[in-house]
Amino acid sequence: MTLLDAIRNLAVKDPPTAAKRKLYKTNKILGEGTFGVVKEATYLPTGRNVALKGIKKRTSHDSPEVVEAAVKREMAVLQTVRHPHIIALLDWFETKDKHYLVFELATGGELYDRIAKKGKFTERDAARIIFTILDAVAFLHEKDIVHRDLKPENLLYRDSTDDADLVIADFGVSNFVHGDELLSTLCGSPMYAAPEVIKRSGHGKPADIWSVGIITYCLLVGYPPFDFAEDLMDLMDAITSANYKFDSPYWDNISDSAKEFIRSLLKVKPAERPTARQASIHPWLCKYSFRAREAERLFHAQETLPPQTPPRPTEQKSTTEQDAILQTPAVVPRRSITPTEDDDLPNLVERVWSAHSDSLFSPRGKLLKAFRTLQAVGRMSSTKKGSSSSMEDSQEEMVQSGTKQAETDGEAKEQKVA
Known part of the structure; x- marks a missing residue:
């Protein structure tokens, strides 16, 4: 962290969810995700082991707004899905300098x-x-x-x-x-x-x-x-x-x-x-x-099902059906x-x-x-x-912008994984 970052952090108040950070004790590094480091952590109130992904809000390349957009999108996706073969998002919180996502811990490796x-x-x-x-x-x-x-x-x-x-x-x-x-x-x-x-x-x-x-x-x-x-x-x-x-x-x-x-x-x-x-x-x-x-x-059984007749406009839904509809979250429109x-x-x-x-x-x-x-x-x-x-434009852009960084970033990641 630079001196400027330290001064900036002193002037920024802790977000409301920052207190959650004290509830997690971090252990070994599990790996690196697309935009953050993932560590094994223990949720102290229950002793449950989880995967804690920390993403820096400010990097040398990206503004906090860009990073926040990435985090929010990942959260929006994971909060939309619940499936036995998709990693579960358990919680999230943020501190002055990082966003945190809490996932179920998969211990069997890649x-x-x-x-x-x-x-x-x-x-x-x-x-x-x-x-x-x-x-x-x-x-x-x-x-x-x-x-x-x-x-x-x-x-x-x-x-x-x-x-x-x-x-x-x-x-x-x-x-x-x-x-x-x-x-x-x-x-x-x-x-x-x-x-x-x-x-x-x-x-x-x-x-x-x-x-x-x-x-x-x-x-x-x-x-x-x-x-x-x-x-x-x-x-x-x-x-x-x-x-x-x-x-x-x-x-x-x-x-x-x-x-x-x-x-x-x-x-x-x-x-x-x-x-x-x-x-x-x-x-x-x-x-x-x-x-x-x-x-x-x-799949084939569904193909043979007869088309369902939609309800008539004059039909009234029961009170139970109306209550169920009111309790159903609305779908947020996406751009x-x-x-x-x-x-x-x-x-x-x-x-x-x-x-x-x-x-x-x-x-x-x-x-x-x-x-x-x-x-x-x-x-x-x-x-x-x-x-x-x-194709040439895409290739030249990737090679010119990525070769030097890849040499250092790739080696650093290899050492960390090892």
Whole structure:
């Protein structure tokens, strides 16, 4: 904290919720979310262990208003959802210099770590994991929420048992999107980003579906589909053209159904990808997951239901029904977001993207390859001919703004995680 920050804090009164900070005793660092450090903490009144995410209100790059907007959006999303496979927000408070979000504690580690330990998953286990993810993603999409940063590092196990529940975490860049509305901020993690995210052509719910396709590929062979890319721009070119293969011998014993499932999710055109609900009842998932088969049965049962007749205008609701309606929270209208009127935090999110680029090709950034040797990759080149003008603009902006910071931030994060 600088001297100016210290003087500023003396002049600022504690927010009303600041007293809650004394109720939590922080322990070890669990990791870093999109915009904050997450620590294990104990809620002293009950002794319950939780995950406490602290976000600085003022950074060297961002104003308090920008940070507050990010926190409020993450809170708005998490307060909208309650699902067994989505991390639960338990509480929130703020002090003079930080926002705090209190989450349930998932102690089983990341899906990333289990991939690194196992090398790869069987088709049966992979299918069950993917159904769990898709079921939660479908729930989010039905609430008009896009996660935008689905990856093994953001999928946590509730405990260390082999059959532990998996939950989606880190909603730092999630957002609301309605109907045909599109977002255009360059966000998420490069290896898992959809073509339309990279090209800034406008993205929505299908971007999450692409990410699930990448995760599926990783689960089955232990490495991502575009790991041959030598730098960030090679990666972007590969993603935007869906230039991936099912390499021999690694894919020789994997079923055609699994490959077809991945192909269906990794379509360059967003409109050609299935919805999360449609993907969750794919034959490959139904073969291995009872929950997928049950979802398929319910899906088709709903298709055969006769249309319901709406109530007549003259019908009066009972007193009980009226009371229930009055007690139902009103839906808060949300602003329209289009590719030209971007998210609230374009600069902040794009800097996070840039910071990913260098560490992307480190042993942590690239999934541990069970069957291959990790190769060190040199510095990213700053130019590349032959791309479209819009792609060049995106690539140059990311490389120029992110390379220097990525070298320091990426190394620092590696040391902290280690």
